[in-house]
Amino acid sequence: MSTFTEFGLEPKVLQAITELGFEEATPIQAKSIPLALEGRDLIGQAQTGTGKTAAFGLPLINKIAREEERIVALIMAPTRELAIQVAEEIGKLSRFKGIRSLPIYGGQDIVRQIRALKKKPQIIIGTPGRLLDHINRKTIKLDDVQTVILDEADEMLDMGFMEDIQSILKLVPEERQTMLFSATMPTNIQKLAQQFLKNPEHISVIPKQVSAPLIDQAYFEVHERQKFDALSRLLDMESPELAIVFGRTKRRVDELAEALSKRGYSADGLHGDLSQNQRDAVMRKFRDGSIDVLVATDVAARGLDVSGVTHVVNFDLPQDPESYVHRIGRTGRAGKEGAAYSFVTPREMDHLHFIERVTRHRITRKPLPSIAEAIEGKQRITAERLIELVDSGDLNEYKGIAIQLLEQYDSVNLLSAALKLVTGDKNEGSNIELTPEEPIRVKRRKPDIRSNGRKPSGSYGSNRSGSSNGSSGGGSYRREGSSSSSNRSGSSSYGSGKGGYNNSGYNSRGEGTRDYRASDRKPRTGGSSERRPSSTRTDN
Numbered sequence: 001m002s003t004f005t006e007f008g009l010e011p012k013v014l015q016a017i018t019e020l021g022f023e024e025a026t027p028i029q030a031k032s033i034p035l036a037l038e039g040r041d042l043i044g045q046a047q048t049g050t051g052k053t054a055a056f057g058l059p060l061i062n063k064i065a066r067e068e069e070r071i072v073a074l075i076m077a078p079t080r081e082l083a084i085q086v087a088e089e090i091g092k093l094s095r096f097k098g099i100r101s102l103p104i105y106g107g108q109d110i111v112r113q114i115r116a117l118k119k120k121p122q123i124i125i126g127t128p129g130r131l132l133d134h135i136n137r138k139t140i141k142l143d144d145v146q147t148v149i150l151d152e153a154d155e156m157l158d159m160g161f162m163e164d165i166q167s168i169l170k171l172v173p174e175e176r177q178t179m180l181f182s183a184t185m186p187t188n189i190q191k192l193a194q195q196f197l198k199n200p201e202h203i204s205v206i207p208k209q210v211s212a213p214l215i216d217q218a219y220f221e222v223h224e225r226q227k228f229d230a231l232s233r234l235l236d237m238e239s240p241e242l243a244i245v246f247g248r249t250k251r252r253v254d255e256l257a258e259a260l261s262k263r264g265y266s267a268d269g270l271h272g273d274l275s276q277n278q279r280d281a282v283m284r285k286f287r288d289g290s291i292d293v294l295v296a297t298d299v300a301a302r303g304l305d306v307s308g309v310t311h312v313v314n315f316d317l318p319q320d321p322e323s324y325v326h327r328i329g330r331t332g333r334a335g336k337e338g339a340a341y342s343f344v345t346p347r348e349m350d351h352l353h354f355i356e357r358v359t360r361h362r363i364t365r366k367p368l369p370s371i372a373e374a375i376e377g378k379q380r381i382t383a384e385r386l387i388e389l390v391d392s393g394d395l396n397e398y399k400g401i402a403i404q405l406l407e408q409y410d411s412v413n414l415l416s417a418a419l420k421l422v423t424g425d426k427n428e429g430s431n432i433e434l435t436p437e438e439p440i441r442v443k444r445r446k447p448d449i450r451s452n453g454r455k456p457s458g459s460y461g462s463n464r465s466g467s468s469n470g471s472s473g474g475g476s477y478r479r480e481g482s483s484s485s486s487n488r489s490g491s492s493s494y495g496s497g498k499g500g501y502n503n504s505g506y507n508s509r510g511e512g513t514r515d516y517r518a519s520d521r522k523p524r525t526g527g528s529s530e531r532r533p534s535s536t537r538t539d540n
């Protein structure tokens with residue numbers, strides 16, 4: 001276990017770390033920070049939610065001089081929401097040092113961005129498309145950049161950003177430090193690494209045991225037409241604090257968000273066809289808890305860190321195992337537990353097994369909750385809320401009417417009626433029909449989970465770390481009761497926390513992986529898919 005004081009970071013950087021309540025460095029931080037401070041190029045792989053952002057953010061902030069007036073660092077991320085979030089985290093980490101950072105992403109008024117650029121930010125965090133736009137307008141100049149970081153590097157390649165990234169990196173001086181980070185490092189990342197990294201150190205923090213992250217993974221075998229009721233029952237039974245439900249297409253997300261709202265859940269949808277204002281509004285509502293369920297395409301699969309997400313539901317299975325890992329990684333972050341449930345139609349069982357093989361983790365089958373269990377769950381949760389309210393004692397305004405009612409009616413009847421009212425009536429059978437999605441048919445890649453013939457336990461590349469630090473998933477790295485924004489409640493009673501995956505297999509994406517991605521680009525059933533070839537991309 002390393003404390004942050006061991007790294008020789010400046011006092012102002014340490015102050016920010018303390019303020020955030022980080023007590024110990026996570027394994028990826030412990031390994032990356034010293035090397036990054038030495039100026040080495042890095043390829044960093046560690047599980048979702050284990051602090052990769054600070055792993056690259058802290059050494060970066062440490063090395064930038066406060067009085068610097070040029071853009072000296074560039075961070076690229078695949079989605080707008082992630083660019084915003086990384087900018088916020090960098091902002092928090094550099095608060096006392098006073099470094100200026102700016103997110104630059106598509107969908108936001110470019111004039112406003114140009115104005116913000118005049119304030120001379122030292123770090124730009126951007127999505128590739130909009131960055132290129134600024135470069136072409138000469139509103140962003142990369143001549144002085146000394147550090148480049150690609151967050152979710154593999155996803156950017158998958159989304160077809162290779163050319164954009166190449167064009168951008170060609171404009172950055174060769175004398176620079178370059179770092180790639182992701183929880184998954186398929187082989188195609190090597191092409192990028194060979195081209196743009198100099199003698200990189202590969203850091204891979206992958207636990208030996210499959211039990212690392214505290215995500216309870218399960219699946220439910222359901223027919224397509226049963227999925228919506230199944231989701232309602234799960235939400236009723238488990239009453240997530242916050243949940244993310246992934247759908248395959250934008251249409252699916254729209255329909256599902258609407259259907260959930262109709263049934264009385266507090267839900268909203270996120271996908272790439274919404275305006276940036278809509279996207280921002282949805283994320284804000286989700287982060288502050290004014291909606292409980294975020295329904296999203298894979299645009300929300302990578303990197304998003306929202307505290308209080310106790311559940312992830314794959315309403316539709318993802319196309320590939322990497323996506324599965326990232327989607328479920330929206331929960332079980334920073335030492336907390338989480339539950340990840342997947343709906344699998346009978347024709348998709350093969351695909352599920354494929355995901356299991358590549359992720360090297362068995363996903364437990366669970367029976368669907370019955371209506372009776374769902375109702376019971378709902379009632380139990382209502383009763384718990386009622387008791388909390390009684391304990392809080394803040395009920396004086398209601399006592400007069402309560403006394404009056406009790407004089408006229410039987411107390412059991414009265415309380416039952418109140419419970420019924422509060423529980424709400426989200427009856428199944430109300431007319432909800434979703435356009436069916438076709439089952440995923442995978443064009444197989446080899447279920448080879450080894451890394452280019454390297455030994456299965458090995459991690460990517462030269463593997464400096466090996467698995468020595470397998471302790472990652474267990475502990476909480478953050479001080480309880482700290483001033484940080486995390487940990488909304490922790491009251492849920494889901495999952496035993498035994499879940500986990502060993503993502504060492506992701507190093508091994510065989511050739512031809514793109515094949516079924518390609519089918520994703522041409523939606524079969526009219527629902528438009530999120531991922532597109534770069535020529536038609538609007539999402540950046």
Ligand SMILES: Nc1ncnc2c1ncn2[C@@H]1O[C@H](COP(=O)(O)OP(=O)(O)OP(=O)(O)O)[C@@H](O)[C@H]1O
Pocket residue numbers: 021022023024025026029046047048049050051052053054182183302303304305329330333334476477478479486
């Ligand atoms: N040393 C630490 N102690 C406690 N909490 C930490 C520490 N480092 C980071 N965190 C917190 O852990 C959460 C997850 O961090 P982060 O988003 O960087 O994970 P990640 O590894 O990038 O995950 P993903 O692969 O999903 O992008 C954040 O809320 C972050 O503030």
Ligand SMILES: [Mg+2]
Pocket residue numbers: 052053151303
């Ligand atoms: Mg991240």
